[in-house]
Structures are given as C-alpha cells and as structure tokens.
Amino acid sequence: VTAAGTDVKQQERELHRRLLEGDDKALALLYDEYSPLVFGLALRVTQDRGAAEEIVQSVFIQVWERPEVFDPDRGTFRGWLGTIAHRRAVDVVRSQRARRGREERDFLRTPTSSVTVEDGAVATSVAERVRAAVEQLPEAQQAAIRLAYFEAKTFRQVAEVLGVPEGTAKSRLRLGLNRLATVLSAEGLMAR
Amino acid sequence: MNNDATHDEVRETLAAWALDACADYEVARVEEHLEDCDACAEEARVLRGAAGWLAVAQTAEPPAALRDSVLAAAFAARTPGQPRQSPPAPAAPGPEPSADPFGDATDEVGAYGTEVAKLDRLLTTLLPAHWDTPTAEGWTVVELVAHLWAIDGVLAAGIVADEPGSLGDPADAGVDDRTTRAQDHARAVGAEQLRRRWRARADLLVATARTEPALLAGNVAFLGVDLPVATVFADRSFETWLHAEDIRAAVGSPSVPLEAEEIRLVATSAVSLLPLALGLTGAPARDGRVELVLNGPGGGVWQVPLGGPGGDGPAAATIEADVMEFCLLFGGRYQPDTVPCTIRGDTAAASSVLVAAASLARP
Numbered sequence: 087v088t089a090a091g092t093d094v095k096q097q098e099r100e101l102h103r104r105l106l107e108g109d110d111k112a113l114a115l116l117y118d119e120y121s122p123l124v125f126g127l128a129l130r131v132t133q134d135r136g137a138a139e140e141i142v143q144s145v146f147i148q149v150w151e152r153p154e155v156f157d158p159d160r161g162t163f164r165g166w167l168g169t170i171a172h173r174r175a176v177d178v179v180r181s182q183r184a185r186r187g188r189e190e191r192d193f194l195r196t197p198t199s200s201v202t203v204e205d206g207a208v209a210t211s212v213a214e215r216v217r218a219a220v221e222q223l224p225e226a227q228q229a230a231i232r233l234a235y236f237e238a239k240t241f242r243q244v245a246e247v248l249g250v251p252e253g254t255a256k257s258r259l260r261l262g263l264n265r266l267a268t269v270l271s272a273e274g275l276m277a278r
Numbered sequence: 279m280n281n282d283a284t285h286d287e288v289r290e291t292l293a294a295w296a297l298d299a300c301a302d303y304e305v306a307r308v309e310e311h312l313e314d315c316d317a318c319a320e321e322a323r324v325l326r327g328a329a330g331w332l333a334v335a336q337t338a339e340p341p342a343a344l345r346d347s348v349l350a351a352a353f354a355a356r357t358p359g360q361p362r363q364s365p366p367a368p369a370a371p372g373p374e375p376s377a378d379p380f381g382d383a384t385d386e387v388g389a390y391g392t393e394v395a396k397l398d399r400l401l402t403t404l405l406p407a408h409w410d411t412p413t414a415e416g417w418t419v420v421e422l423v424a425h426l427w428a429i430d431g432v433l434a435a436g437i438v439a440d441e442p443g444s445l446g447d448p449a450d451a452g453v454d455d456r457t458t459r460a461q462d463h464a465r466a467v468g469a470e471q472l473r474r475r476w477r478a479r480a481d482l483l484v485a486t487a488r489t490e491p492a493l494l495a496g497n498v499a500f501l502g503v504d505l506p507v508a509t510v511f512a513d514r515s516f517e518t519w520l521h522a523e524d525i526r527a528a529v530g531s532p533s534v535p536l537e538a539e540e541i542r543l544v545a546t547s548a549v550s551l552l553p554l555a556l557g558l559t560g561a562p563a564r565d566g567r568v569e570l571v572l573n574g575p576g577g578g579v580w581q582v583p584l585g586g587p588g589g590d591g592p593a594a595a596t597i598e599a600d601v602m603e604f605c606l607l608f609g610g611r612y613q614p615d616t617v618p619c620t621i622r623g624d625t626a627a628a629s630s631v632l633v634a635a636a637s638l639a640r641p
Contacts, residue, residue, distance in 0.1 A: 126338035234299035
C-alpha cells in the first residue's frame with residue numbers, strides 16, 4: 087500500500103466514523119462522491135432511468151441507516167456502494183424478466199451491445215486503466231464477464247448465450263476475474 | 279456442511295457469485311460456506327474487489343433534483359445525530375424492538391401513531407414524480423396527504439391549545455373546505471414540507487394524548503358532532519391506513535393489511551357511533567337491537583340498540599360479515615347494498631344499520 091493509499095484509508099475511516107455518529111454532511115459528501123458511480127452502474131444494468139433513480143435512493147438510505155455493516159479496514163466505500171447497487175440492479179432486471187414471462191426467453195437473444203451511459207466528463211484515468219485491463223483479457227473471458235456483470239445474466243444464461251457448457255462459463259468467469267484482479271493489483275488499484 | 283465436495287463446488291462458483299451471476303439458492307450456499315472457509319473467503323474478497331472495479335467505467339450523473347429527495351428520505355429514515363454502533367451488535371433473539379416510540383397499537387392513540395409511522399415510511403421512499411400520481415380517491419398523492427393533514431387538524435384544534443400548524447380554519451368548516459385550503463397550502467410549500475407538517479401535527483396529537491391521558495375520556499367537537507376523543511383517534515388511524523393503501527395502490531407498492539388489534543379498535547369505535555348515526559340518518563326508532571357478527575382477525579360480536587325499548591331482548595336481526603369489509607363500509611368503500619354480508623331476521627332493521635354505517639363515511 088502506497089503512502090497515498092494510507093491517506094485514502096484514513097479519510098475513509100474518518101468518513102465512516104462521521105456516518106456512525108449521524109453527521110448529515112458526511113452522507114452528502116458520500117452522495118456527491120459516489121452517486122455518479124451508483125447511478126451509472128444502475129442505469130447500465132437496468133437500462134431504465136426511473137429504476138436507476140430508485141436504486142440510488144435505496145442504496146444511500148441503506149448506507150445511512152446501517153453504516154455499521156461496512157468495515158473501512160476490509161473494503162472501500164466505492165466497493166461497498168458498487169456491490170449494493172449492482173445487486174439491486176440485478177434484482178430489478180431479473181424480476182422484470184420473470185414478469186415478461188419465460189416463453190419470451192429474452193436472455194437467448196444476442197445482447198445488444200450496450201447502451202453506453204458513460205458521460206465523458208468522468209472518463210478518468212482510473213476508468214481508462216480499468217477498461218484497458220479488461221481489454222487485456224482473452225475475448226471469451228471478456229464476453230462472459232460482460233454478460234454476467236452488465237447484462238445481469240446468471241452463469242447458466244451466460245453458458246446458453248455463448249453456447250458452451252455451464253462448467254466452461256463458470257471457469258471463463260473465474261479465470262477472467264482472477265486475471266483482472268492480478269492486472270489491477272499490478273496497477274496499484276487493489277491489494278492482493 | 280464444510281465437506282470437500284461443497285468446498286470444490288463453491289470455489290468453482292465464486293467468480294459467478296462475485297459478479298451476482300448466481301441464482302438465489304446458490305448465493306445462500308456460497309455465503310454459508312464463506313463463513314467457515316478462510317481460503318474461499320479470501321478468494322471471494324479478491325474477486326469481489328475486481329468485480330467492483332468494473333463499475334468505474336460506467337459513471338453517469340444522476341438528475342440534480344434527486345440529491346435533495348435522497349438526502350431527505352435518508353434523514354427521515356434515521357434522524358441526523360442518532361449514533362449507530364460499530365461493529366454490529368449480534369442479532370438479538372426474538373422480534374426486533376420497534377424503533378417507533380408511538381408504534382404500539384394497544385389503544386386508539388397507539389394505533390394512530392403506528393399508522394402515521396407506516397405512512398411516513400412509505401412517503402419517504404416516494405420519488406418526486408410519485409407525489410403527483412392520481413389515487414383512487416381522485417386526488418393526487420400530495421393532495422391526499424394534505425387531506426389527512428386537514429382532518430387531523432380538526433382533532434388538533436379540539437385538544438391542542440394554539441396548535442402551531444393551524445391554518446386558522448373556522449370551527450364550523452367542513453371536510454371539503456378544510457381539504458381545499460390544505461391542498462392550496464401544499465401547492466405553495468411543496469410535498470416535502472407538507473409531509474413534515476402532517477407528521478409534526480400527528481406527533482403532536484400523540485404526544486398530547488400521552489401527556490394528558492384524561493383527555494381520552496372526554497369529548498371533542500369533530501366535524502359537527504361531539505365524539506369521544508378516543509373514537510376520533512380510532513377514526514384517524516383507520517383513515518390514515520385507508521389512504522396509505524390508496525397511495526400504495528397508486529405507486530405500485532404492495533398492500534399492508536391492518537393488524538388484528540387495530541381492526542378490533544376501529545370496528546369497536548365505529549360500531550359505538552351507530553346509535554348516533556341511526557338518529558342522524560332519520561331511521562325510525564325500533565324495538566330491540568341488531569347483532570353484528572363480524573368475522574376474521576380482530577372481529578367479534580357487537581350489539582346495536584335501535585333506539586326503542588327492548589334493547590336487551592332477542593336481536594331483531596343479525597348481520598354477518600367479514601370485519602374488514604364492514605370497516606370498509608364505514609370507510610366509504612362500499613355502499614349499504616354492495617357490502618358483502620348475510621342478513622337474518624328483520625331486513626328493514628338490518629338495512630337501517632347498514633345505511634347508518636355507510637353514513638359515517640367521508641372522503
């Protein structure tokens with residue numbers, strides 16, 4: 087961990103302490119810092135602005151109501167908020183699919199290649215580095231990860247879309263994600 | 279539980295889990311295993327960390343107006359300044375204690391406090407667009423909350439001296455008049471301010487009744503009739519619940535049924551008004567009584583004297599219905615001839631009671 091990393095950790099501990107105390111300005115800070123991440127991710131996965139707004143609301147209410155479930159020594163706010171937001175977005179998409187009915191089997195359709203919601207202004211160097219890291223993965227692993235993470239597909243649906251056995255889909259996800267972790271830690275973005 | 283087969287299977291599935299790409303039952307199996315297996319827990323942490331970075335390439339600015347509504351909803355769910363403990367305390371056995379000091383529906387005031395807290399939780403999750411959604415009552419959500427606030431104001435005027443939230447309605451103002459004034463006010467101050475004013479008035483009503491319990495035994499002038507204060511609290515709890523249901527239906531939230539104890543309080547207090555309502559609807563005094571057999575949770579058997587002698591004798595008629603359906607008749611959601619019920623005995627006597635019950639309905 088670099089000196090800058092220690093500094094960030096210290097700031098996150100401080101922000102967490104303020105959330106525990108009920109400091110309303112701490113939540114406003116957290117919102118200003120991370121609402122673009124939560125909203126962008128929710129919008130990318132659900133493709134629905136209304137649903138994305140509801141997810142933003144529920145994520146920040148949860149963070150404010152139960153800050154104690156987060157441990158700043160074991161994770162980052164970015165990781166925590168991203169995890170909650172992604173899970174909610176996936177739940178929204180899956181329940182919509184369930185409503186639309188099984189016969190439609192929409193997950194068998196080739197995914198329309200992503201309505202990109204990125205708005206340029208925030209295409210930071212970190213985002214560029216993550217994108218570059220993903221692009222270093224073999225095509226097959228990239229495709230599996232995109233389907234799972236951004237299209238809210240289960241590994242079974244990933245297997246169906248790609249026309250491979252379930253075991254193969256799982257191992258592509260595992261190899262790809264492990265490789266991504268290695269590249270990102272070499273970049274200094276995460277500890278391994 | 280932590281055998282080798284489970285371990286291998288979970289290990290193969292960890293990346294799918296980290297990407298939220300498992301079915302729910304698999305998520306449960308993975309997370310159970312992570313509790314016991316340090317090696318898998320460490321790999322899970324690394325994979326979740328990597329998955330989390332995928333989100334950074336997808337940022338987008340949310341609409342500017344969302345910020346205020348999210349912060350307001352959060353601060354309504356947990357008031358700033360209320361500390362939380364870290365690390366989390368182990369889960370206590372038994373049901374979670376109610377966080378709401380008024381949320382104990384063992385009497386009319388408690389029932390009202392409970393329904394107010396439930397409606398407030400619903401309102402704080404609404405998005406700006408929800409407030410303008412029309413409801414079955416014909417008003418939008420914000421207009422409906424203004425209506426509740428207006429009628430709560432009648433009780434406030436009766437039991438709170440110089441109530442700070444008063445709009446200065448004349449004592450003899452009717453429901454429509456008061457509602458119109460409150461809705462105009464809501465348009466001027468906005469939905470969030472209205473919600474706060476409605477909630478502040480409700481909290482003040484509960485606090486007043488709790489600090490001066492003698493009030494509950496007295497009467498209050500309520501929309502042209504003198505009624506026991508406790509009965510008016512029961513009325514307010516039922517109307518608050520009924521309109522909360524209207525709002526839930528309008529915004530697509532699932533219905534939240536009343537608890538049996540509250541149904542019982544509402545039914546008891548509404549039935550107690552029937553002799554008065556019989557008089558007001560001009561029903562001729564009859565001998566004897568009508569027996570109400572109301573079934574379902576919170577139900578029971580009640581006797582309605584018909585104004586003439588022989589109130590202690592055999593019942594002239596029996597009306598059997600579901601207690602909730604009967605409460606909805608009081609609430610104006612049924613007409614006397616559409617409420618599902620079975621009548622035995624003197625049909626005219628039974629009908630006069632149904633007409634009297636429906637006459638208690640207001641918007």
